[in-house]
Amino acid sequence: MRVYAKVAFFTLEIYMTRWLLILLTALSLTGCGYNDFQRLDEQTKSAWSEVLNQYQRRADLVPNIVATVKGEAAFEQETLTKVIEARAKATSIQVTPETLNNPEAFNKFQAAQGELGSALSRLMAVSEQYPSLKANQGFSDLRVQLEGTENRVTVARNRYIQAVQAYNVLVRSFPSNLTAMVFSYQPKPSFTVQNEAAITTPPVVDFNKK
Template identity: 45%
Template sequence: MKKNFLKIILYIFIPIFIIILWISNVYNHLVKLNENIKTQWGQIENVYQRRIDLIPNLVNTVKGSANFEKNTLLHVIEARAKATSISINPNNLNQNQINKYQKIQENLNNTVHKLLLIVENYPNLKSTKNFYELQNQLEGTENRINVERNRFNNHVNYFNTYRNQFPKIIIANFFSQFKEKGYFQSQIGSIKSPIIDFSK
């Protein structure tokens, strides 16, 4: 009788123990992947902050040109202020939050590019050493932003793929920090070829 009782207990507890080990393993792996995404998000914020920090220097260099369009500078300053005002919780990196962040950053990027295009009409300003160095630093920062966004998307892809596999999705859905993460997407209208018109 005792042997039968022990067998029944073993048949019950061994599968439960194996299931608990498997759940722990899945949970720990989700934690690791989630932390990788948060770390990569920190890198993205870091490179965007670098761009934001360069803009006042660029604006001050351009302000030195007395006849430069003041309206353009105001747009850049306003876009920078909006970009610095947004902050996203790394624990809630859903698609809606990523899109909101990306839209504000793209607005800043567009205003800076307009500024750089207008500067083309000011050869004296364009040829100054300070402006040239700042323009190079901005270009380098844009490349870093691209690299970090690609890395972020790779981490998100790995996380989402892992968490959405059955039966792991059941465990992931029990914990709010393991919600599906959002991606950085291509800029709206980037599929269309840009129209280049030098006549203006």
């Protein structure tokens, strides 16, 4: 009986020690920001998904814009070609969840999207020189849709920038940086801008220029 009691006590001690370690580990992870990493990582992924949705929305507008502009016989072919090529390049880049952990792939994708945005802005600026195109109701509707989409892109990008900033601060700050090392949380890439105002100011596309 005495041996049995000792074995039972030893087993109970191991059991209690195990649960104590689990409890201490949980408290330690909470104190070192593990739950914050989970929350901010999900926020970043969600913000990135919205950016991708708006980029896709913009790309989907291009075929109809191009088809409408082609009806203007005298329209600058070079401008039209650049839009077509920029869309092809932007949509050919495969984006995966790992893109957020690969700065090189992220920057390559973003550069392609930047080229498409610039090409579309150029096309809209040139279209102002063609009265018949400006009077085309179908083209007018597409311009309004593009304007709304560009604004949505800007809003989505801003949210992503804010989410990544909060996440990266957690990755680099003590003591949460220790948790980042243990669980391999790495800083995520963000958008780069030449002008800080570009972060909060939507691109101007003037569709009412006379």
